[in-house]
Amino acid sequence: MPINSFDTYPMSWKPNKKDLKRPFFLSIASLLEQDITNGFLAPGAKLPPQRELADFLDINFTTITRAYKICESKGLIYGVTGSGTFVAPNAARSIIISAEKISQNGIDLAFVASFEQSNHIVAEIIPKVVNKSYLEKLLNYSDPTGIPHQKRAGLNWMEPFGICSDPEHVAIVSGSQNALAIAVTALFKSGNRIVTDLYTYSNFIVLAKMFNIHLVPIAGDQDGMLPDELERQCRQTNIHGIFLMPSCCNPTTIMISDDRKRELTSVIRKYNLILLEDDTHVFLTAGIIPDYQQPMFNLLPEQTVYICGTAKSICSGLRIAYMVFGDAFRAKIFKAIFSINVKTSSLDAEIITELILSGKAAEIASRKKQWAQASNAIYKEYFLEHELTGHPLSFYRWLPLKRQYDATQMESDLERIGISVFHSNRFLSGKASSNQYLRIALSSTNTLDELRLGLEALKQYIIRHDME
Amino acid sequence: MPINSFDTYPMSWKPNKKDLKRPFFLSIASLLEQDITNGFLAPGAKLPPQRELADFLDINFTTITRAYKICESKGLIYGVTGSGTFVAPNAARSIIISAEKISQNGIDLAFVASFEQSNHIVAEIIPKVVNKSYLEKLLNYSDPTGIPHQKRAGLNWMEPFGICSDPEHVAIVSGSQNALAIAVTALFKSGNRIVTDLYTYSNFIVLAKMFNIHLVPIAGDQDGMLPDELERQCRQTNIHGIFLMPSCCNPTTIMISDDRKRELTSVIRKYNLILLEDDTHVFLTAGIIPDYQQPMFNLLPEQTVYICGTAKSICSGLRIAYMVFGDAFRAKIFKAIFSINVKTSSLDAEIITELILSGKAAEIASRKKQWAQASNAIYKEYFLEHELTGHPLSFYRWLPLKRQYDATQMESDLERIGISVFHSNRFLSGKASSNQYLRIALSSTNTLDELRLGLEALKQYIIRHDME
């Protein structure tokens, strides 16, 4: 029996001792999970320290460690040595982002589409592909990672971005997200740790959670992740990989400067991390942003998986992304492709190939850049007071909020007045943060007028609520 | 110090005590991994019992448990309570099967293609799809799990097989393998156990290994898995799921009889297992094999994920499979789809849809069945002495070998004389077996004459070696 009675001490979570069944650690974990999903324990709430709860339940404290660990691996809670254990910001809801839930009536500023108005150009070129003499050859099991001429076209496309490789080290897969799933399954094991920006691509967060990869958030500034913070984390924990979106981080729109790329690369080399470089937005950066020199892949080809999706730059529906990698990763990546996809449609890859080789892809990308520019100009009209930091052509903006909102509440409030938008909590890779933002997609409305309507309504909402 | 000197006792594996660094369990695991991948420890070799090795190294035996566990989760070894720990049959090599490695010159009886000679019919219909007024609508992010009319076409296709559902409970994904990857990530957690036939689809074995799912092999007879054995295993271990290919098991060609389906279903219901029903070969069975009544999905829709790929029946290159599931799994499966694929190409799905609705898909399937019949007849000419058991129209055959071969050796011997074929060890889900087989693909040669040549050469090889 515990020596002290804890009835008088306040403890944020007190499981009923009588509900405990053996095995204790499983029992405690499921009680905790219930109370979090019930909403009894709110996001950010502090749990009792392991030793205190153990004393209360009269068991060894490492049994609590194990129970907490189960919930942590499910993404329900996170522990910070020295401070305590807390309920994760997105414990009780799914933050996966897809086109499935787009409301039919409202204005969508949540899901980031890709200015789909250029798809008629894609539609126009398809008959040309279909008339090729070798169409039948595109319909069988051959060349599961891409036909060599398709890979060469991909290299061709990526050449202006600074990528220099060969078809042997390229794979064509079914989009950037698919590439990430492949890279994670190929190169990481359950329990591995990957560092990310504090705010990062929420579907990567979900992916990592699914594969039981722990994300470790690292602080950054306007030039990207801080190398010293990265190094500090590498020294203190066993880190296996790093996920970055150097050309335009989703959601923060931050671009990693060339100097920063070099500094980060040297830490990555030193600690032998695997770099997942998602460079989907490079077409908005290379040749446009003066500081852009090259992808990080160039600086460290043997430790990097470079991912260049065509959904944002060329066509979102054809699901084609290029993966570029060094010799060391090749066999593992191929194996993961065969396990997850078997192959990616050669027909779809051929259409993208034709768009690239005919110059139409460049034309499409250029139109999308123009729309991005126009949309960003409109955004500035409404949110002038916030100096525009980050990428000037981003398909989305990152709006700082002046006060604390309840993230779920805010999203559903806005949904009710016909605006979908995502609160920054969805993009939190680990612990809660006191700063709040909204990610506002500029590329998903049917017209610029619709975008104006949405931004106007959003602005009114924020003005009204910032004063409360 | 250990009391006895073990120098005189034989122990199958003796790591050098001086090589051990702290932490011990990691150190031991990596030494063991090295000796297995080196080939120093051959597949099937028995490792020292945990307690014995612990005594030898003068540490606690549960530390050995942890070291062994790491290697087991990598698929290098497996433990059998009461008997010991053994090196896994496929520890040192990858058994993933893909079209990538097909030798250009030899005759391919290894990879199972799908009589690609019918692809011209697919090619002929593509222009019709491309001329549709709504082509542009197929090129964006919408309807990530399939457009409703495409899902209805899929249900249409599966109706003769006995599937009865609605578009809300169907998802279109990128092939059967992709469906399996989605189902496994959606519904299972790291460390979960799934039972399979003793010999099962090798890419599922690899997939399971990647996601750290333990496969538990269950014995079967000519009608499929034995319900009593399944029940016994469920009683004794915590089993989470079951993977079956009822219409034609790959590689054994066994069909699960209707009675057996019912018996197995009642065990699956009783222990609340999740059934992954890969019914890719149903088009060879429904309406052809008199015993065929219905898929297991019908008997247990809320616990089943039904997977019906079109690669074998319609077109292998378009990468379209249908997943059908109950309400309970819907949200989880959608989430996994968004994490792994985002979406599957609507263009590819539309081509399959058009083939189904125009009746061309049925025509293609019918041709493939004719080729399968012809190929099986040829097979019988060469391997007459083996009474043909299993599916009569299977795209591959399962040839029992009369003596023990070295699996890797045999495959590479045959490769040298221009024949690719797979030894049964590739398909072993768990422990080694004393019976040996070859899986012989009948659907991958360009012509039936080429098939004859391959089977003749194979027969000569076997006759020559069976006498040794």
Added chain:
DNA sequence: CGATTTGTGTGTATACATTTG
């Protein structure tokens, strides 16, 4: 058929590292 062998599951003890004040 029961004792023995052997792997598995669960709770515990201890050393350690980081954060906080």
Added chain:
DNA sequence: TCAAATGTATACACACAAATC
């Protein structure tokens, strides 16, 4: 700057279950 609070990592003890002989 250091001690206290707190989470993490590793090794161990013990009860149990299945297979073997």
